Amino acid sequence: MAKNDLKEIVNMIDPNHNIFHQAVKDVSESIEKIYDAEPIYKKCRVFDRLFHHDRIIKFRVTWEDDNSDVHHNFGWRVQHNNALGAYKGGLRFHPNVNEDTFKFLSFEQTFKNTLTGLPMGGAKGGSDFNPKGKSDREIMRFCQAFMRELAPFIGPETDVPAGDIGVGAREIGYLYGTYKAITEKHNGVLTGKAPLYGGSLIRTEATGYGAAYFLSHVLNNDDKDIKNLRVAISGAGNVSLHLAEKIIDMNGTVVSLSDSNGTLMSKDGFTIDDLKAIKSLKLDHRDRLKNYKKYDINGDYHDDKEPWSLCDYDIAAPSATQNEIDDKDTKGIIKSGASYVLEAANMPLTHKATLTCIEKGLIILPAKAVNAGGVAVSGIERTQNALMEQWSAEKVDTKLQNIMKDIYQSCVLHAPNCDGADKYIHGANIAGFRKVANAIIAQGGLN
Numbered sequence: 001m002a003k004n005d006l007k008e009i010v011n012m013i014d015p016n017h018n019i020f021h022q023a024v025k026d027v028s029e030s031i032e033k034i035y036d037a038e039p040i041y042k043k044c045r046v047f048d049r050l051f052h053h054d055r056i057i058k059f060r061v062t063w064e065d066d067n068s069d070v071h072h073n074f075g076w077r078v079q080h081n082n083a084l085g086a087y088k089g090g091l092r093f094h095p096n097v098n099e100d101t102f103k104f105l106s107f108e109q110t111f112k113n114t115l116t117g118l119p120m121g122g123a124k125g126g127s128d129f130n131p132k133g134k135s136d137r138e139i140m141r142f143c144q145a146f147m148r149e150l151a152p153f154i155g156p157e158t159d160v161p162a163g164d165i166g167v168g169a170r171e172i173g174y175l176y177g178t179y180k181a182i183t184e185k186h187n188g189v190l191t192g193k194a195p196l197y198g199g200s201l202i203r204t205e206a207t208g209y210g211a212a213y214f215l216s217h218v219l220n221n222d223d224k225d226i227k228n229l230r231v232a233i234s235g236a237g238n239v240s241l242h243l244a245e246k247i248i249d250m251n252g253t254v255v256s257l258s259d260s261n262g263t264l265m266s267k268d269g270f271t272i273d274d275l276k277a278i279k280s281l282k283l284d285h286r287d288r289l290k291n292y293k294k295y296d297i298n299g300d301y302h303d304d305k306e307p308w309s310l311c312d313y314d315i316a317a318p319s320a321t322q323n324e325i326d327d328k329d330t331k332g333i334i335k336s337g338a339s340y341v342l343e344a345a346n347m348p349l350t351h352k353a354t355l356t357c358i359e360k361g362l363i364i365l366p367a368k369a370v371n372a373g374g375v376a377v378s379g380i381e382r383t384q385n386a387l388m389e390q391w392s393a394e395k396v397d398t399k400l401q402n403i404m405k406d407i408y409q410s411c412v413l414h415a416p417n418c419d420g421a422d423k424y425i426h427g428a429n430i431a432g433f434r435k436v437a438n439a440i441i442a443q444g445g446l447n
Contacts, residue, residue, distance in 0.1 A: 013051050019322060020103040022351050024051055027111070030429035033417075044445040046437040050110075053103060054079045057153055061127060063145040065138050073129040075146055077153055077161075080106040082121030083439040086157050088113055088375060090164030090192075092126035093171070102126065104322070108346055109375070111432030112368045115407045118379035123159055125150070131166050143174035151179055156188045156385070162378045163192035165237070165321070169204070173197075188385030191378035200381035201393040203374075206400055208242025208319075210373015211344045212250065213404035215315070218340070218365060218424070221412075226252040230269070230313040232336070234258045234306065235320035236282045236289060239344050239371065241275070243319055248272055256307035257289065258320070263307045264289045266299040274298055308332035315340045316362075318348035325349045330356045343367035358421045369407050369428040376403045 010028045015021055031047065041047060057077040064070055076099060079087045089109040092101070102124045110122025127146060131139050154161060163172050172192045179189055186198075193199030202209070219226055230253045233240050244254045253269035257278060266274065277295040281287045287294075290301050302310055308325070309332025316333045318325050324345065325333070330353045333341065341357055341364045343349070348367065349357065357364055380399055384390055407428075414434065415427030 009047055009051060014100075014103070017100040017103055019100050019347075020107060022323075023104045023107050023347060025351065026347075026354075026425070027107075027429045027433065030426040031433055033426060034430060034434075040441060041437055044441050046440055046445070049440060049445075050081065050433070050436065053106060054081060056099065056103070057125075058099070059149040061129065061142065061145050061149055063138075063142045065141075066135055073127050073142070075125070075127040075149055076102045077125035077150060077159070078102040078106040078123060079153075079159060080122040080124075081110045081436060081440075083436050083443060084114060085119035085121050086155075087123035087159035088120035088162070088191075088378065089122055089124040090126075090162045090374075091167045091171075091175075092124070092164040093129045093131050093166030094126070095128050095130040097126055097128055101322075105346060108368060110436060111429065112372045113375055113379075114432040114435045115369055115410060115428060116372050116376045116379060116403055117406055118376065118403075120160075120375065120379055123161075124164075125161060126164065126167070129166075131171070136170070139171065140174045143171050144178045147175045147178035148182065151182045154179075154189055156382070160188065160378075160382060161190055162375070168192075168238070169194050169199075188382050191381040193381070195390065198381075198385055198390075200377055200384055200396055201391070202396050202400070203377045203381060204238055205242040205245070206377035207239045207371050207374030208244070208344070209246045209397070210376060210400055210404050211239070211243050211317070211319075211342060211370045212246035213373070213401050214365065214370050214408055215247075215340075215342055216250065217405060217408040218363075226250045229253065229315060230255050231315045231317055231342075232256045232307045232311070232313040232338075233317045233319055233344075234263075234308075234324060234348075235318075235345065236264075236278065237320075238283075239374075240317075240319040241279055241282065243317060243344055244270065244275055245272075248275060255311055255313055258307050259289050261288050261290055262301060262303040263305050263310060264292055264297070264299045264301050265307065265310050267311050270297075270299070306332075309335060312336050314338055315342055317342040317344050319344035320348070321345055322347045323350045325353050327352045327356055329353065330360075333357070333362065334360050338362060340365060343370050346371065354422075354425075361421050363421045363423075364425055366425045366428045368432060369411050369424065372407055373400055373404060376400055 105124035411427030
C-alpha cells in the first residue's frame with residue numbers, strides 16, 4: 001500500500017517533463033526500499049516535498065551582437081532545496097536546454113551535494129543561448145545581460161552558481177564582473193572563478209579527477225587494478241579530458257574520446273602526450289576531433305560514431321550529457337565486454353538503457369556519486385573565499401580524494417541489502433535522501 005502511495009505521488013509530478021520525471025522515478029525506486037520502515041518520512045510528507053522545487057525563476061535576456069542586432073534568449077534559475085545550505089549548482093548555456101532540463105539537473109544536484117558532506121542545497125540554471133560561433137565580446141555582452149537579470153536571486157548565503165556546459169572560466173569572469181558592478185561587493189557568489197581573483201586550484205579538473213577516485217575505490221573493493229583495464233570515454237570537455245588524464249596517471253588505458261561529430265579511438269590507449277595535444281585541440285583552439293592529425297595525435301577517427309561499439313573495453317564512461325546512451329548503445333557496451341558503467345555525466349543513460357545494463361550484470365556507478373567532485377571543490381572554493389585564503393593544489397586534491405572516499409563509503413553503507421548491479425544507485429539515492437529528509441524534519445518539516 002505504501003509503495004502504491006509513493007508511485008501515485010511520482011505519477012502526479014510533471015509527467016510531461018520527461019527528463020525530470022526520469023530522475024524522480026530513479027530516486028523513488030530506491031526510496032521504496034525504506035518507505036515502510038521510516039513512517040516519519042510519510043507523516044511529514046517529505047517525499048512530496050523533495051519531488052517539488054522551491055521555486056522556478058524564468059527571465060528574458062536581451063543582448064546585442066557585433067552588428068548591433070538585438071537578440072532575446074530565455075534564462076532560468078531553478079532552486080530545488082536548501083535544507084542543508086545555500087542553493088548551489090551550475091549554469092549551463094546550450095540551445096537545447098529548457099525548464100525540464102533545469103528541473104532535472106537541480107533535483108539531481110540536491111542529492112549530489114548532500115553526498116559531499118558539505119553544507120549546500122541544490123539548484124541549477126542557465127540559458128538557451130548558444131556560445132558556439134559567437135565572438136568573445138558577444139559572449140561578454142550576453143553574460144552581462146544574463147547577470148543583470150539573475151543578480152537579485154543569488155548571493156553567497158543564498159544561491160551560489162558555478163559553471164557547467166557552455167560556461168567556463170571566461171564566462172564566469174564576465175558574470176562575476178557584472179555582479180560586482182551591480183552589488184559593489186567582492187564575495188563568493190560564484191564558484192569556478194579563476195584562481196587570480198578568488199577561484200580554487202584544480203576546480204577545472206575536479207569532476208574528472210573525482211570520477212576516477214570513486215572508480216578506484218570500487219575497483220579496490222572488487223580486487224581489480226586499473227592498470228589492467230581499458231576505459232572508453234565519451235565527450236571531450238573538461239570532465240572527459242580530466243577523467244582521461246587521471247586514469248592515464250593511474251596507469252589505466254583510455255581508448256576513446258568523442259565530440260558531436262564523431263569519436264577518436266586509440267586501441268592501444270592514448271599517451272599523456274596525445275592527451276596534452278587533445279587538450280590543446282579542444283580547450284585552446286576549440287577545434288573538432290576530426291582535425292586530430294593537425295595536432296600530431298595518434299589514433300583513428302570515426303565520423304558520426306559513438307565509442308561504444310568500436311572496440312573492446314572494460315569500463316564505459318559516458319561523460320558528455322544526459323541520456324546520451326540509449327538501449328541501442330547498450331548493445332555495443334555489452335558486446336565490448338565491459339563490466340562497469342561509470343556515469344561521469346549527469347544521468348547519461350536512458351531509463352531503459354539503465355535497466356538493460358543492470359539486467360546484463362553491468363555494475364552502474366551513478367552520476368550523483370561519480371561526478372560530485374566538481375561541486376565538492378566548488379564547496380571548497382566557498383570555504384576559501386569565506387576565509388580569504390587560497391589553498392595549494394595538493395591540499396585541495398587531498399580534500400577531494402577524502403570526499404570521494406566518503407561518498408563511496410556512504411553508498412556502500414546505505415545499500416547493505418543490495419547486491420545487484422544497481423547497488424551503488426540505491427546506495428547513493430538512499431544516502432542522499434536520508435540526509436536531506438532528516439534535515440527537513442529537524443527544521444520543522446516545512447523547509
